[in-house]
Amino acid sequence: MARPVKNRRVENLPKYTYFVPAGRRKCEIEEILIKVEEFEAMRLKDVEELNQEECAQRMLVSRQTFQNIIDSARKKIAIALIEGKAINISGGNYTRNVCQFKCVSCDNTYEIKYEEDRKVCPSCGSEQVTCNKRNSFCQRRCNKQRVDGE
Structure with missing residues (x-):
């Protein structure tokens, strides 16, 4: 197979x-x-x-x-x-090289390229953002960064 x-x-x-x-x-x-x-x-x-x-x-x-x-x-x-x-x-x-994030403060959902800053919400400037992990590539990338200390 x-x-x-x-x-x-x-x-x-x-x-x-x-x-x-x-x-x-x-x-x-x-x-x-x-x-x-x-x-x-x-x-x-x-x-x-x-x-x-x-x-x-x-x-x-x-x-x-x-x-x-x-x-x-x-x-x-x-x-x-x-x-x-x-x-x-x-x-x-x-898979696209974007990841979908959600801001905990303003409830804004947005997509950004992996290379861009994902620690700040583009709408309200809050640093309380989380990855929505919609695809396996994004999950691997975001989990790796969390382990590496980013």
């Missing part, structure tokens, strides 16, 4: 998620599904121009896994362009 797929870290969700070739109606064409983590791999490698090791580190995967992800994405994009198929970006096995 194959191992379950681990979630890949995605920093930004795509702003635009559906592309259709010009001159064709959506109902007339097939679509290719690009997973969110495949989109992120292309963004890191082709737009931010990071090397493969840096990309893999940012997505929290091995270099080989990163290579497999980006190869799959590029093949799908090439097929869509050559065969005139629509591109749909959605789904996949990913």
Whole structure:
């Protein structure tokens, strides 16, 4: 039996998620599904121009896994362009690099990047904030920081 797929870290969700070739109606064409983590791999490698090791580190995967992800994405994009198929970006096995926090003082719930200051509520300035721990990645990250003394 194959191992379950681990979630890949995605920093930004795509702003635009559906592309259709010009001159064709959506109902007339097939679509290719690009997973969110495949989109992120292309963004890191082709737009931010990071090397493969840096990309893999940012997505929290091995270099080989990163290579497999980006190869799959590029093949799908090439097929869509050559065969005139629509591109749909959605789904996949990913987690965002944000954590949801709740302020005990003002009851405000907000999301911030892991790298940002999570000790102060952006609404009221209170230092009484707690992690909502909505995903396993966030739980591991916040629990590790608590153990490390942050």
